[in-house]
Amino acid sequence: MEQKQVLIVDDDARNIFALKAVLRSRNIPCVSVSTGAEALQVLSTEHAIGAVLMDIMMPDMDGYETISAVRAMPWNSRLPLIAVTAKAMVGDREKCLEAGADNYISKPIDVDELLLQLQQYLSE
Template sequence: MEKKILIIDDDTRNIFALALTLKTKGYPCLSATSAIEGLAVLKHHPQIGIVLLDMMMPDMDGYQTLSAIKGDRQYAHLPVIAVTAQAMRGDREKCLEAGADDYIAKPIDVDKLLQVLEKYGLNPQRRI
C-alpha cells in the first residue's frame, strides 16, 4: 500500500505550498486545517505513513495533538515531524521530548524535508 503524508497546519497557505512541493516530488498528501480534523483524517486513512505537524495552532496545539497521536497504540509508531516557525534555542529539544520523531523549522528547507521523509521510509511515487 502506498504511504501518504498527512499535513496538519491551520494556515491553508502553508498547506498549499507544502503539498504542492511534495506532490511535484512524487509524494501523495492529505491535509487538515486543525488538530481535530487531522486526527479524524488519520483514523479514516490507514495509508498515512508520516505526519507533518504544525506546532503552533489555535484550540489544540501541536503538543496536544502529538500527545493524542502518540498516546493511541494504533499510531504510537507513526513518525510525526514537528514543523514550526519557532526556531529558538531549545525548541527542537522541546518538540522531541514531547514525542516528535523529528523537527523541521519554517521556512522549510525542501532538501532537508526530503531527507527526513527518506529516513522514515517514504519514497516518492514512480511516474510512468
C-alpha cells in the same frame, strides 16, 4: 504495495499549498487538515498515512497536544511525526521531541531537508 501518504497538519492554507506543491512535484501523495482535531479524526480512520508534518503553532489544539494525542493511539504510537515550527528558539526542538515528535524542521522549510526526512520515514 500502496504508497504511504503524508498528512499535513497546518492552520495556514498557504503553508499547506506550498507543502503539497513540493510533495506532489516529487510524486509523494499527501492529504491535509487544518486543525489538531481533524488530524486525530483522519488518523483514527485512515491507515495509509506514512508520516505526519505537524505545525506546532495552531489555535485550539496546538501541535504539542496533537502529537501527544496521536501517540496515545496504540496503532499510531510509531507513526513518524515531524514537527514543523516557525519558533526556532533554543529549547523548541527538545520540546517537540519530548512531546513525541520524531524529528523537527523549522520554517521557512528547507525543502531538501524535508524531503530527506520524509524519504527516511516513507521508505521504511
